[in-house]
Amino acid sequence: MTDPVLIWSYLSQGPLLWLTATLAAYLLGDAAFRASRRQSWANPVLIAIILLALLLGVTGTDYATYFEGAQFVHFMLGPATVALGLPLYDNLRRVRSAFWPMLAALLAGSSVGVISVLMIAKAFGIQGAVLASLAPKSTTAPVAIGIAERMGGQPTLTAALVLLTGIFGAIVVTPLLNALRIRDWRARGFAIGVAAHGIGTARAFQVNQTAGAFSGIGMGLNAVLTAIIAPLALTFFG
């Protein structure tokens, strides 16, 4: 029989192990989400991240090695974003009739998100590159990184802050909007898409198809608006 250490050193070099681990961790997270009767605090992304982080820690694997395998899953973010075009097409008639409400929600949600995060962070003494990395936190990661870089932020820190925002938004959106007694699926979906990008959109699709479609639109529109608002807000409030 071959030494288990040799098998490990072989597996830990290839993409197979960490690709499998990523899918398994997600399935466990999804099973926990279903077992909790789809409670928003049992967020499958958060559970999978914690499980994988623990596994990387225990096995002493660095992130670059992990990403060798996980990159195949990461790549699918692009095609999945394109796929959001289908629910948008399905809801085009509703989208047209909701033009003014969407414009209001976009302007209000986006500017409140950017300005409040800068003001709160500044009150805690955060400044410079960290502040610039924080400003586009509600935007989808590739856009946020581009915006942050132009303002002197750090790309990988920006990605981490964007993901934390998405996970937090996905967890709080249902109880928050229930407490505010907002029942319009278009409003609920659009607001979470503007505030918490793709992870919020994934949460919206778990709850309601209309909410998911409007969330995807909110995410797309806010990607454009944040590119304009964030540099201005950083000048005035940063």
Added chain:
Amino acid sequence: MIATLALILTLQLAGEIAARALSLPLPGPVVGLILLVLTCLIRPSLVDRIRPATQGLLQHLSLFFVPAGVGIVAHLPLLGQHGVGLAVAIAGSTLLAIAVGALAFTWVARLLNTPADEGGDD
């Protein structure tokens, strides 16, 4: 399924090229999203053929965020240094942005008398 994936990747590729060539403020996949809507508008017969695979992708949208999310771990020291401030800033501003966005939507919808959409799940 492969045909749908090929179509989606082609649109993403076209989006990526357009975004770079025209230096748009949008990432390639978001341009691809717009191109998919336009494709569906031009060829409505395509919609039912691409629906199964497309919905399959969207059902597991969460999964695709996991690899990047694990990257948070690499930033724990820096995040810990500003831990409280970053946590309060992200939590506070995200709560505010969701609430203000949703309220603005419903206020304007009520003002213009657009019917709300309240059917379906919880």
